[in-house]
Amino acid sequence: MPISMFSECQRQARTAIMNDVASSDAHIRLGMFEAACDILAAAVIVYDKDDRLVFASRQVPRYFPLPPEMLQPGTRLRDVLGAIFDSGVRYGLAPEQRGKAPNREEWISTRISAHWRELHDAVERLGRDRWVHFRKRRLPNGYNITTLVDVSEQKKQEEQWRLDLERIALTEEILETLPSPMVIKDRNLTYIAVNKAFCAIYDTAADAILGRSVWALADAESSGRIEASDRGVLETGEPFTLAEHIVRADGSDLYVITHKYRIGAPGHHAIVTIMEDMTAYAAGEQVMADAGDTLLRVPGGFVAAQNCFDPVRDAERRLLLDQIPPEDLRAAQGGRVLVVSPNPRIADILVGEFKVRSADCCAVRDMPEHDAFLTLAQARGLAVDLVVIDDNLPGHGGGESRFGVATRLVKPDGIGPDFMPALVEAHELLSNDESPLGDIVTSPALSDDWYIATDITSMPPTALGDVEVLVAEDNQINQFVFSQILESMGISHRIAENGEEAVTLWRKHQPRLVLMDISMPVMNGIDATLEIRAAEKLTGTHTPIVAVTAQALNADMQNCLDAGMDDYITKPVSPDMIEVIYRRYAAARLEKIVA
Template structure:
């Protein structure tokens, strides 16, 4: 059946109407959400650009027309909105464009820009399997301001807590239901129990009844007649006050602060119930003994054979230099050590506080010379050693500090009596991928094929796992956050010992970087695959290289 010319015209009109309707719907969605949308095809040609894009970037409107190259649109954004506010040494126009075009070819990528209007704009890029790219743009200036205010409030709260903890007088805070919501260290010491055993309990469980009644009576007058009210000791005729009470907060959400005059002589103002519960409760509080009774000998638990893992040292590496991190991490598997990597003094302090809260010791902290932080600033005890090195000497100095414990590990391995060894599973494949979506894809495929594997999210982790496990195959994304995949491959080849079996390193590229195939092979990679991935592709690749690996080791 032949179509008439009128039918073709009707079809064209229908198609054009549908396209206009789709664009109108996208415009309405962007307008409702206060965002903008940019869609390009597999050749980086603009298919759709919402008019709201002009609210974020003041560029000529013709750059948003369908058929415009993405590179031309980005160039206009750089010229009109970005270049004027970049750092004193901004990247060149071509460097900036190359970086941005490459980011549009990553499966998922997020970047933040400051515009000439002093607004913070977030761009979320997605590249689909069919080659189409989507860029969602939103203004997060107010969100950033709220986050900054939130951080400021947290710092203010932390300072307040530190001030309260430094006071020698015990302090407790209760809410309108007389539930204890805050205490300082002096109050915890006065109660002779843990902080968790106090917080959240009614004040009636902690304070003697007559003293509590005096506090509650004075609570009604706080803020009406006086700001502070002195509370006399109900069991003493002396005029000296036993405590002070005042109110803080707003009327609808107020709190009362009780400050004891001193620790001495306050024991009779407390109820003994909570301290008795602390002595009877299991765990660390059960070891508290009363001064009125002779100390009881605690039963010793049955001795268990030590695990070999318990002899490993805990090392924290603090640096933002990827070469420093790679050199430091490279020696740890041979020195029987576990490591944690941080990139700033703030992260370092957070790790130390976390370890302290978990009663976990840190054996060694090593930093580069750019990480200016002292032992006093970190509040370290004598059991934690610190070491400062540069990228060239970090491996040697780490080895010198860790060798004594490594010798102990070697001795326990040579005399295995009483050592409980954790079973070691052979790792066939190391996946080096920083994108969470791609990590899930690799995991599902490899688990479906029944292959043993480990994931690394950056070059430092990949190098450490590779040196410790020596997998048969490495599947490596070439765009990693800390080091280029090709440079990481060269580093692995340099550290491969003579006569050792060769690890097959496979580069994983996106279509936009398919031209890098030759560079990957020149860097020492054995093969290259291009996304999107499929189970059949991975299975054929693994079968081919694992068979070669088995023949090489036979």
């Protein structure tokens, strides 16, 4: 065999071996590519620059019901699109074209046009409940790579989310327009949802309630009672129902049947409170039922809820109850009590207080009615345990019992429309211990004589901590909360409505502790603190100042400390929180002064 022929055979053998190796390597790569497509659950189609099929993964028939021969290499793009159209699949149609029979050639031409874009990305609907994400890219060499991914579940979830959001929005709108107050609290008993009717009770916006607890809205007694019932429902899951008489912020009465329910999964429970407005039907202790003339008696009557703290009514209540011996109040629990007063407000307060103590109580207007009532009660064998008589009532005979029933006199001292002005006037003249309002009303006498002493030891005792705590707070509801908490702790205090007033009261009273709200009109808490600290440099003293903030942001906290504040707490405040701060600063300061 000639050498040249031998060389040619060698060359062909080497070529064959190389082709076999290349073919083997290509098969390996193709298998890896198919496996990758299977793992990614994606269909991949590759066309060359002449729009002829180069590769179609095994996933393609899942998207298009095409015969096997249409997915063979070399098949024209036009033929593949025609087979897709003939199979009944229509994608890429505008919304107005759906439901109509599109022209076959127009549809194919539109798809080819999209096929030749450099980039094409779209989610197309292939059927009633099937959605496919198309991604197409034209490479610089003219090759086109198309990937198809089934996103039906994602689209269903998105659709469900959209429907859920619409339902939530509709539910919120319905709840917002309900005539009855409704609130939702989380497992920490913090308000997370309120409607307009509930906000109207406090005459405030929802933002002033959300994120707070009942302690920021109601007096201490009512807050404790409301929280106890909330926790009972939260822990047991048993619904709670109570007939309540609430005083709105504008002083009007609101009679409701309060229902509380627990909702949510364990660990994520919430409390829903619905106040069924019965004001239009309330008549004393009776409520007119919907059917006929049937009367539905509310057991125990409407409890005085006082959800929105009314300082005037609270002062009236305390003035009257302080005149009734504690042993009489205890004895009246579960018994029968008769109130005699021509003043409807006095009668309403006393009847409500005795009913809260589970007593069967009613009121009459004068002594003839008193006599007639007790006579009838004795005739029917009903024992009356206590009679409370208004001292302003003519002919009461000094409170002596005419029927062998324990009788007590109470002196209303002008309870009525002029009661608040009289209290303020008395508060200006009396000391803290003598004032009917105690520390609830801030003394308006800010222009009284005051002084600055450069030597703290030269100050008279009244100037060195005669007021234990000064509260700087512009929100009226928060003022009442602070007053109730401090009063329950037996701590004397004053309330300032802005930073400028806080500085004035600090100079006058030299309190042991200042609770300083940061955001206030006229002068904010930061500037007020800076002014106090500047004045203290002259006296050599230091008054603990604790910031009260709505949000515990690091920047805000640092600003407070930089201004010279000693500590900070966040709203809503609680009795435990105030007690800890008081013991840490005010009590410690008093011990140093005494020592």
